[in-house]
Amino acid sequence: MKRNKVVIVGAGFGGLTLACKLNGSTYRVLLLDRFNHHQFQPLLYQVAMAGLEPSSVSFPLRAIFQGSPNVRVRLAEVNEVVPEQQLIKTTDGDFEYDFLVLACGARTNFFNNPALEQHAWSLKSTSDAIALRQHLLLMLEQADTATEEEIRSLLTIVIAGGGPTGAELAGALAELRRHVLWKDYPELNASMMRIVLVEASDRLLGGMSLNSSQAAFRYLTRMGVEVLTGVRLSGYDGHVVQLSNGATINTKTLIWTAGITANVVNGINLSEKAPGNRIRVDAYCRMIGNESIYVIGDLAFLQTPRFPNGLPQVAPVAIAQARQVAANLLRMAKGRAPKPFHYRHKGSMATIGKHKAVIDFPWFRMQGGLAWFVWMAVHLITLMGMKNKLFVFINWVIAYFTNDSTLRLIFTPASQKTWDKKQKPPP
């Protein structure tokens, strides 16, 4: 029997779920990722805030597929797909495929603004989170010996984008300011630190209910975050943020969470571009016009009556699509017809701070303390690896009682007091 080759590009929620479902099947599966580990993106903001270790939200791919009879893993980046030859060219060699699954997600969208791209910090990978953490800790160290005017710029943090990542970051920073700043740095105090959250639309958490948006706004404002809605960030040169309302803010730190754009795969020529640079797929998650290429997760564009702008670019969609594609591949291996994908929206959630989360379930909404515990439980359950679950749980228990962590570690010597965003990514 011919064993069909499946090449999966990307080991995020979609690609990894698919590879796991095909583990032990008759397919020969090759899983490619540019990192050697699965990244649990929903908790990256806690890594950036030194609340969790990078290793707690990362799981090495080779460890997952140890002893697998049919799944192989490679640390590789895609150079080009050649659909006519059913061939994928990578930094680690060329591979033929019978089915190609593109699950390589999205990256930060700087909207072709090179100054932003150069100076603003993003938060889409573990290495982004490590670099941002490094930068924030060095800002605090510098502030400890700076002049009053310098301190203002060093301790002002502007976050662009009021989605879940922006709101969660702003909340975590507010808690750091309240509980940690003055304890670690006796020369500084909370009033010296300024946290500004800028959102271009008229409300935070645009993908959630109005009720949740308002609660998030209320939480953040009470925690001392300056929330600016209906304001665009029009420029940043590394020193001064320009806002569409004419105001300027002196800051050394701009964190950009104001949009994503799907990763480009060379060789995939689209007759018709979908919004957010995504690839249009049919009801079976196949790329329009090519039945041997599947696209799932943040990279896929699938309209439904409820989601005319495409399904949301979140983990549950990617996982559901991966499951359907896996089921269909297994059906096809047995000569049966594939079934179309139907998305059941399970809800969305965001956490702002301790005892402060918002959840929109399809049938009801939750806010506050109970929602916060549900948020933590859902994240612990979906996090990969028993040890990671345990370590995150312990860190959260410690943080619950102490409002502190012991992870504010700078692994560079004192002579290097700045961390350049553009230098080689830290390991």
Place this chain on the structure above:
Amino acid sequence: MKRNKVVIVGAGFGGLTLACKLNGSTYRVLLLDRFNHHQFQPLLYQVAMAGLEPSSVSFPLRAIFQGSPNVRVRLAEVNEVVPEQQLIKTTDGDFEYDFLVLACGARTNFFNNPALEQHAWSLKSTSDAIALRQHLLLMLEQADTATEEEIRSLLTIVIAGGGPTGAELAGALAELRRHVLWKDYPELNASMMRIVLVEASDRLLGGMSLNSSQAAFRYLTRMGVEVLTGVRLSGYDGHVVQLSNGATINTKTLIWTAGITANVVNGINLSEKAPGNRIRVDAYCRMIGNESIYVIGDLAFLQTPRFPNGLPQVAPVAIAQARQVAANLLRMAKGRAPKPFHYRHKGSMATIGKHKAVIDFPWFRMQGGLAWFVWMAVHLITLMGMKNKLFVFINWVIAYFTNDSTLRLIFTPASQKTWDKKQKPPP
């Protein structure tokens, strides 16, 4: 009452112990370190082998002294000491002192061989350990797709120096080869990997008993490590190791643990150099000729009848000296005379692998499984921080039952498949 100023340079075992003992006293204490955390050096080799997280063996200094009435911490490197003015100049400003305590330890000694310094990996700091881990993991990834000849060079690891660090690294690598290599990389197998330990003297663990040396040799040889005693490493160009017996070894990885030299402090002029670049001290740990400068730990040179070449450069000596200096400073604050330092040698230990450790206590020796459990218990007890103890313990329990870890994480993207030792240190 005049509150005397104590400046402590270095927050290793000596400097940190001293600062803790002076916490709450009438002295004003300034603790300087080039890193913002205390490093538990005895377990760095497990960080390099991806058995432990860097954060598990690091503890942030500011967290230790939160709320301290008299101890302040600064991330700073020393530029110069001006003894005549009782002044210390640092990257973070100048500070006056009444008492200066130099506890800034030692660094790897490459014996003025620039080629070695450029190409060999060392293991004296957390950032060294992170960089070496990154390099070793990338060697495995490269080997997965390399030609047979390249594989030999990629999977050959030469360790120079048969002291505790070298022996422990060699043992840990042998366990990685036996338990992990073929599981993570199905294309590779244990017989492709070569581990060579080179020691210039005629036995391993020169500071320990002959009995322990022989046991370590036996353990390592049985684990498949090639142990070369009485052989010097005479050169390395990044590709080929030259040995004093005329042999050469093709390798991409040379780890240098064959000697340390005390860190130089500018402005400290010594009439008489002590071996290992150390500073000669009197019975009160004061620098000869200057009663306001104390020197403790690896940097201090103190001869005793039992140790004519100076006390060993190990943690227990540094801690004992720190305690004595603290006690004397507190006595002097009350107008009482200081007492001389007496060193009671408590023994030494090294671990080679699971159920394989050697311990020399003053009255008896231990080897094997029980010694291994004692080694682990001693390290857990002396490790700083309850959370760190717990996380190391959990990692060790998992490793005990699985012979594996889930920490082989590469935080750089696939496009960067080498990690240059000379690039900026990774955070």
